[in-house]
Structure formats: structure tokens, C-alpha cells
Amino acid sequence: MAASKASRIGEEIWKTRIDKVNAELVTLTYGTIVAQLCKDFEDDYPEVNRQLDKMGYNIGLRLIEDYLAKSNTMKRCSNFRETADMISRVGFKIFLNITPQVTNWTADNNSFSLVFDENPFADFVELPDDGRAQNELWYSNILCGVLRGALEMVQMQVEAHFISDVLRGNDTTEMRVTLIRYIDDELPPEDD
Amino acid sequence: MVVYSFYIFDRHTECVYVKSWMPPQVPGTPAPVLSTGSDNAKLIFGTVFSLRNMVRKLGGDDDAFISYRTGQYKLHFYETPANLRFVMITDTGSASMRNVLHQIYINLWVEYVVKNPLAPVEHKGGAGVNNELFELGLDQFIRGLM
Amino acid sequence: MSYYFAIVGTQDNPLFEYEFGTSKQGGDGQSRFTEQVRHLNQFILHSSLDIAEEVQWSHGQIGRGLTGGGSRNGRYLKCIDKFFNNYISCFVTGGNVKFLLLHQPTTPTSTASSRSSTAIGANPTSPATEEAIKMFFMEVYDNWVKAIMNPFYKANMEVRSPIFRARVAAAGRKYL
Numbered sequence: 001m002a003a004s005k006a007s008r009i010g011e012e013i014w015k016t017r018i019d020k021v022n023a024e025l026v027t028l029t030y031g032t033i034v035a036q037l038c039k040d041f042e043d044d045y046p047e048v049n050r051q052l053d054k055m056g057y058n059i060g061l062r063l064i065e066d067y068l069a070k071s072n073t074m075k076r077c078s079n080f081r082e083t084a085d086m087i088s089r090v091g092f093k094i095f096l097n098i099t100p101q102v103t104n105w106t107a108d109n110n111s112f113s114l115v116f117d118e119n120p121f122a123d124f125v126e127l128p129d130d131g132r133a134q135n136e137l138w139y140s141n142i143l144c145g146v147l148r149g150a151l152e153m154v155q156m157q158v159e160a161h162f163i164s165d166v167l168r169g170n171d172t173t174e175m176r177v178t179l180i181r182y183i184d185d186e187l188p189p190e191d192d
Numbered sequence: 193m194v195v196y197s198f199y200i201f202d203r204h205t206e207c208v209y210v211k212s213w214m215p216p217q218v219p220g221t222p223a224p225v226l227s228t229g230s231d232n233a234k235l236i237f238g239t240v241f242s243l244r245n246m247v248r249k250l251g252g253d254d255d256a257f258i259s260y261r262t263g264q265y266k267l268h269f270y271e272t273p274a275n276l277r278f279v280m281i282t283d284t285g286s287a288s289m290r291n292v293l294h295q296i297y298i299n300l301w302v303e304y305v306v307k308n309p310l311a312p313v314e315h316k317g318g319a320g321v322n323n324e325l326f327e328l329g330l331d332q333f334i335r336g337l338m
Numbered sequence: 339m340s341y342y343f344a345i346v347g348t349q350d351n352p353l354f355e356y357e358f359g360t361s362k363q364g365g366d367g368q369s370r371f372t373e374q375v376r377h378l379n380q381f382i383l384h385s386s387l388d389i390a391e392e393v394q395w396s397h398g399q400i401g402r403g404l405t406g407g408g409s410r411n412g413r414y415l416k417c418i419d420k421f422f423n424n425y426i427s428c429f430v431t432g433g434n435v436k437f438l439l440l441h442q443p444t445t446p447t448s449t450a451s452s453r454s455s456t457a458i459g460a461n462p463t464s465p466a467t468e469e470a471i472k473m474f475f476m477e478v479y480d481n482w483v484k485a486i487m488n489p490f491y492k493a494n495m496e497v498r499s500p501i502f503r504a505r506v507a508a509a510g511r512k513y514l
Contacts, residue, residue, distance in 0.1 A: 024487070031489025038490070061313045065306040068273055069298035075254065076273055124487035126499050153203070153274040185275065188205040188237055 003085045009071060010093030017070050018094055027123045034139060038128070045136035052138075056145020064150040067091055076154070080179050081105070083156065084112050087147065087177075096120055100175075113163075116140075116173040127167050134169065138162045147177060155183040194283040195334050196265060199233060200301070200321070203275035205241070207233040208315040213334060236279055240269050258290055272297060292337065300329045340369040341514060342379040342440040343506065345482070347494040348433070350387055354497045354506075355380075361511045370444060379424075383438050386419035386426040390438070393418050394430050412479050414472050417463050425462040429475035431482065437475055441467075441514075470513045477509040 033055075037048045068074070071090055077083040084102045092098050098120065104113040121140045127133040138144075144160040151158045157180040164170035200209035210233060240257065247257040259268045261284055270278040270293035278293040304326040305311055315321050339360035345353040357379075359369040371379065393415050412431045419426040429437040441462055461467060485491065485502040 028487065028489070031487075035489040058313065062306050064274055065272075065276075065302045069302040072298075074273065074294070124484050124489075126488050126490065126501060128490045129498060155275065186203060186205050188234070188241060 003089065006085045006089040007093075007099070009073070010090040010099070013070050013090070013094045014097060023120055023123070026120060030121045030142070031125060033142075038133075038137070043128075043130065043132070045133060049136075049138050049141045052141035053145035053148070056142035056147075057149035058145075059142070060146040060149020060151075061153055063095070063146060064153040067094070067150065070094060080109055080112075080156075083151070084114075084177070088114060091150070104174075111176065111178040114175045114177060116175070119166075119173055122165075122167055122173075125167055139165060139167050140173070144175060147175075152183070155185075157181050157183055193286040193338055195286075195338060196281045196283070198281075198330070198334070199236060199277075199279040201233075201237050201277040201279070202315060204314070205237060206316065207237065209321045211330065213338075236267070237277075240267070240277065240279055244269065244271065258288065268293060270294060270297070276301070292333075296330065296333065300326055300333065304329060339365065339444055339514070340371050340442045341510065342369070342371070342383065342442075343478075343510070344380070344383050344438050344440075345497070346384070346387060346436045346438060348435060349494055350384070351494060352380075352384075352496070353435070353494070354502070356503060356506050356510075358507065358510045358514075360514055362514065367511055371442070379440055382421045382424050383426060383440050385421075386428070386438065387436065389419045389426075390415065390428045390430070390436055393428070412476075414475055416468055416471075420462075427468075427471045427475075429472075429479065431479060435482075437478060437482075439471060439474070441471075474509050474513040477512070478506055481505040481509070 034048070034052065037051050038045070041047045041051070067090070071086075071094070073086075073090075077086055088100050088102050092100055092114075098116065098118050100114040100116045102112055103115055105111070119140055121142075125139060127137060127139065138161070141162065144162065147160045148158055158177055159180055160175060160177045162173070162175050164172055164174045166173050195213050197210070197212040199207055202208045243260065244257040247255050256271070257269050259266055261267075264284070265281050266284050266286055268280045268282065268289035270290055272278075276297070278297060280289050280293060282289060304323055305321055308323060311321075311323065340357075341359065342355070342357050344355045347353045357369045357371065357376075359365055359367050361367045394413070412429060415428040415430060417425050418428045423442055425441050425443075427439045427441065431437070443462055481502055485497055485499055486493075488499070491497070
């Protein structure tokens with residue numbers, strides 16, 4: 001499916017089939033979760049990243065169904081490039097109203113970057129200035145988990161992690177997504 | 193049109209939901225004995241899984257297995273990209289139920305089961321699908337068709 | 339004209355302070371507090387808190403902006419106190435956090451008086467000055483709300499954000 005068509009679908013669904021919610025409510029809710037995790041794990045940021053990823057994973061497992069139901073595209077993507085376009089132009093569009101750029105493909109088409117020009121989770125956020133958060137905390141790490149969970153449900157095992165974040169003072173916010181393998185259909189257990 | 197039974201299988205090939213709407217026995221006509229025991233569920237899954245694979249092999253990856261018909265019943269199949277499989281068994285005269293199964297997926301399954309935050313994501317033994325809203329919605333929807 | 343700006347929390351605890359000078363009429367934005375009085379600023383400012391509270395409650399209608407100065411649930415109390423040549427203006431947010439601005443007009447020397455009389459702040463209680471300070475407070479208030487929306491900020495915690503500091507500085511340059 002062409003990228004422009006994906007954009008159209010995303011736009012269409014966003015306009016007609018999505019219940020909207022106040023953006024600040026989302027921002028503050030997510031912020032509270034991250035802040036609370038930091039508190040609960042006593043500023044063990046790598047652990048907070050892991051927890052966020054895990055929460056995202058559990059969201060992704062469900063969110064994919066909503067995505068499939070709303071997008072009505074009951075066909076599999078024919079390749080990983082198409083998957084990337086659908087993630088950005090339909091998935092992110094309908095759930096967060098953003099379309100991160102899909103870029104920096106590797107030659108084997110198995111790995112790409114999502115560059116976030118805007119990130120509704122990160123409005124108002126300044127990382128704690130304890131000298132570690134800037135280097136250790138990936139504030140929006142929940143998104144990695146969401147992608148991992150959602151793609152696993154449609155039989156793609158991927159690895160996703162952030163490699164830069166404007167909150168850390170980087171120029172861009174960039175997530176790296178790598179396809180590890182397509183998961184085979186599970187077979188019914190052999191009857192004895 | 194009569195709907196006899198309805199099955200949902202998850203991506204782990206497990207049957208997570210069964211329901212049957214057995215018609216009252218009409219004297220003189222042998223009603224198809226389509227019990228919904230667990231052996232039947234296994235049998236049905238084995239059948240649709242093989243048929244689906246065969247269909248793809250012959251018709252290409254984009255081809256989909258939709259239904260088959262016997263002298264007694266018609267079996268309808270619908271699979272989502274997340275490998276959730278819906279099976280419905282009706283009388284032989286019914287039209288394609290593909291759209292019906294799709295509607296069940298988006299309007300009942302996603303809305304009531306997936307979006308219930310307290311239900312588990314995976315439904316081992318059908319545990320999480322024990323859901324009143326889904327149950328009611330499905331029953332209403334199916335009875336509306338009959 | 340020199341300014342000392344402080345934000346005081348609901349427990350009368352200081353949350354933020356910033357010192358700057360006028361940028362209008364060719365001012366260089368540097369404060370001209372002498373070393374002797376600089377450390378007094380904090381005392382002067384905080385001693386006016388009582389008056390701020392008095393003014394705040396005397397109007398009866400809290401947080402409704404009825405004094406004409408406020409909007410969006412913040413209230414501008416204008417110039418509430420004076421200590422020798424130091425004037426204190428106050429703004430109370432809906433959450434009962436007080437913005438206090440101490441402004442100290444440069445002591446008019448005989449030669450400069452005619453020229454500086456038109457400058458904002460030369461007459462600390464003139465409507466023009468009141469308006470300028472109000473604009474300053476409103477802009478700081480906007481940025482203040484953004485700063486405390488940071489999930490890592492806890493109520494009544496000192497604001498250390500360099501971004502907020504820069505924005506206060508910008509507001510100071512823009513209006514004062």
C-alpha cells in the first residue's frame with residue numbers, strides 16, 4: 001500500500017472514528033506514571049525503562065485489536081516497509097494524532113527509525129537534574145513496548161528502543177525498530 | 193436462517209469461546225447433531241486450520257478460506273491479522289457470514305473483551321471471555337439474524 | 339531601575355528568585371542593587387507577604403479576578419507595599435502561589451530626572467508601570483503553569499528549571 005494511501009486512511013479514521021480526549025490529560029497521566037515509577041524504583045532509571053516497556057507491551061497486545069478493528073484493513077502488510085508506513089501514518093495517527101517520520105532504513109529493509117517531530121507525552125516535561133536521568137531515562141519508553149506488543153500479535157517479533165530524545169538535549173527524538181523474525185503460525189498440539 | 197454454533201480460537205490454537213443455539217427438535221426431521229464438546233472444537237480447529245493452509249497454498253497468500261458446506265450444515269470461517277479465528281456453523285441455506293463474523297470481531301470482541309482492562313490478554317481455557325456484555329451482545333446479535 | 343522577582347509557595351516558602359534590571363530606555367538589563375541592599379531584598383519582599391495576604395483576602399472573592407487586574411483565576415494586586423525606595427507588586431495565582439516583584443527606581447539625580455520621568459518605573463505607581471508589571475506577571479504566570487505541569491515537579495518544590503528562568507528573563511526584557 002502506498003504511503004499516501006496510508007496517510008489518507010489514518011486521516012479518515014482520525015476524523016470519523018476516534019473518540020478524542022484532552023491532550024493535557026494524556027500528558028499529565030503519562031507523566032504521573034513515569035514520575036511514580038521513578039519514585040517507586042528509587043530513581044533506578046534502567047528499571048523504570050524496563051517497566052515502561054513492559055506496560056507498553058501489555059498495551060500493545062490489546063491496542064492492535066483496536067487498531068485492526070478501526071482501520072478495517074484486514075490484510076497483512078506485504079513487507080516490513082509497508083508495516084513501517086502503517087505504524088506511522090495509521091497507528092500513531094489514530095492513537096496520538098502524530099505521524100513520526102519513517103527513515104534511516106538499513107539496506108536489508110529490516111530496520112528503520114521513527115523520528116518524532118512532536119511527542120504529546122513529553123509536553124511540559126523536563127527531566128530531573130540529578131545528573132543521571134539525562135543519560136539513563138528514556139521518558140517515552142512505553143512506546144517501544146507498545147510497538148513490540150502490537151507487532152507480536154500480527155506475527156512480527158521486533159526490537160525497539162530509543163536512540164535519542166529531545167528531553168535529553170538531543171536534536172531529535174528517534175526510535176529504532178528492528179525486525180527480528182516473522183513468527184510462524186502456532187500449530188495445534190498433536191493428538192495422540 | 194439458523195445458527196447452530198459459534199467458536200473462537202486464539203493465536204495459540206486454543207478454543208476460547210463456544211456457544212451453541214440448538215434449534216428445538218422438529219419432529220420428523222433429523223436435526224444435525226452438532227454437539228459443542230471439546231473434542232468437536234479440536235476437530236473443527238484442525239479442519240479449518242488445514243483448509244486455510246491448503247487454500248493459501250493453492251490460491252496464494254492473499255486468498256482466504258471462507259466457508260464449506262455439507263449436506264447438514266455450512267461452516268463459516270473468518271481470521272483476523274492477529275490470528276484470532278472465528279467459526280460459525282449455520283444451516284446450509286445461509287448466505288456468507290463473513291461480514292457477520294467481522295462485525296462480531298469489531299463490535300463485540302474488541303469492544304467488550306479486548307477493551308476490558310481487567311480481562312487477561314490471553315484467554316487460557318476461555319477464562320477471560322466469560323464476559324456478560326459479550327455474551328449478551330452476541331446472543332442478541334445472532335438472534336437478530338435468525 | 340532594578341528588579342528583584344520572587345515566587346513564594348503556599349507555605350510562604352521561596353520557590354524561585356531572579357534579579358534583573360530594566361531593559362527599556364536603553365537599560366542593559368542589569369540590576370543596580372548595591373551589595374549592602376541586595377541581601378535586604380529578600381527580607382523586604384517577604385515582609386510584604388502579610389500585606390499581600392491582607393489585600394488578597396480583603397476583597398472577599400478569591401480567585402475571581404475582581405480587582406480588575408487578574409484573569410484566568412490569577413489576581414494582580416498591583417503595588418501593595420513600599421519600603422523606602424522599594425516598591426512591591428504582587429500577583430496571586432489560583433493555587434495561592436504569590437509572585438512578588440520588588441522594583442527600585444534609580445534614585446533620580448537632578449540632571450537625569452527630566453529624561454527618566456517617561457521611563458517605565460520612574461514613577462512606580464503610575465498606570466503605565468502597573469500595566470507593564472501586569473503584562474510581566476501574566477507572561478510569567480503562563481510559563482509558571484507550564485513549569486509546574488512537569489511531572490517531575492512536586493507542589494511547593496523549588497523551581498530549578500533553567501528553561502523557566504530563561505523565560506522569566508525574557509518576560510523581564512520584554513516588558514520591564
